[in-house]
Amino acid sequence: MPPTPSSRRGIVLILSSPSGAGKTTLTRMLLQDRDLDLTLSISVTTRTRRSSEVDGIHYSFISEKRFVAMRDAGELLEWAEVHGNFYGTPRAPVEEILAQGRDSLFDIDYQGTRQVREKLGADTVTVFILPPSMKELRARLERRAEDPREAIEKRLDNARKEIARWKDYDYVIVNDDLQRAFDDLIAILRAERQRRPRREKEIEKFVAQLLSE
Numbered sequence: 001m002p003p004t005p006s007s008r009r010g011i012v013l014i015l016s017s018p019s020g021a022g023k024t025t026l027t028r029m030l031l032q033d034r035d036l037d038l039t040l041s042i043s044v045t046t047r048t049r050r051s052s053e054v055d056g057i058h059y060s061f062i063s064e065k066r067f068v069a070m071r072d073a074g075e076l077l078e079w080a081e082v083h084g085n086f087y088g089t090p091r092a093p094v095e096e097i098l099a100q101g102r103d104s105l106f107d108i109d110y111q112g113t114r115q116v117r118e119k120l121g122a123d124t125v126t127v128f129i130l131p132p133s134m135k136e137l138r139a140r141l142e143r144r145a146e147d148p149r150e151a152i153e154k155r156l157d158n159a160r161k162e163i164a165r166w167k168d169y170d171y172v173i174v175n176d177d178l179q180r181a182f183d184d185l186i187a188i189l190r191a192e193r194q195r196r197p198r199r200e201k202e203i204e205k206f207v208a209q210l211l212s213e
């Protein structure tokens with residue numbers, strides 16, 4: 001029998017970008033494509049919920065007290081303070097998906113990316129999304145109209161610092177045309193799934209069988 005996709009090692013696909021560059025939009029597109037079989041890691045955050053967000057789907061919105069308790073109990077795979085709020089990735093769901101040889105999708109910042117890479121090494125694939133221009137970044141944040149003015153200004157202030165981290169990533173995509181950016185992401189995922197080290201065990205078995213014919 002040819003190797004099945006589920007017999008390889010799972011990948012943690014990480015998307016990062018400055019706020020407004022489009023990682024949430026691209027994440028939603030990836031999740032809508034059921035054939036890709038990606039599972040979103042739902043972060044916990046102390047940030048206020050936006051009107052478009054649903055608790056437990058986009059984030060789990062928790063108090064700072066609860067966040068600190070989870071962090072101190074070792075329940076977070078990584079965590080960071082971003083734009084004055086705490087964000088973290090619950091560890092257990094990610095471990096479960098990886099153990100099944102399936103892939104998780106993370107929408108986290110560069111500080112969290114570094115921590116995950118230290119812990120999961122070669123099982124991580126990291127992609128940085130850039131906006132086509134600073135003017136367009138501001139326009140997208142204003143069009144999204146989900147944050148108060150001060151929050152938008154804070155995100156724009158932080159954007160230059162975040163953009164400077166592009167060299168920490170395996171891949172960089174400029175999100176100008178959305179469909180083009182999405183197609184590039186899928187190409188990255190497909191190629192990464194075929195990498196020999198992720199499929200070593202299953203291919204070894206398959207080749208042994210081929211050679212025995």
Ligand SMILES: Nc1nc2c(ncn2[C@@H]2O[C@H](COP(=O)(O)OP(=O)(O)O)[C@@H](O)[C@H]2O)c(=O)[nH]1
Binds near residue numbers: 044089109111
């Ligand atoms: N380290 C870390 N960063 C996160 C996590 N969840 C979200 N973030 C990042 O926090 C930043 C702010 O996210 P959010 O409040 O949704 O704002 P947005 O980027 O403007 O949509 C983004 O850079 C996210 O990638 C997490 O669990 N851990």
Ligand SMILES: Nc1ncnc2c1ncn2[C@@H]1O[C@H](COP(=O)(O)OP(=O)(O)O)[C@@H](O)[C@H]1O
Binds near residue numbers: 022024026179
């Ligand atoms: N390629 C694109 N062209 C135009 N608008 C876009 C593009 N990608 C995303 N947007 C819009 O920009 C805004 C910010 O995108 P979002 O995905 O929320 O960014 P992030 O999660 O990185 O903060 C949203 O209103 C989204 O619809």
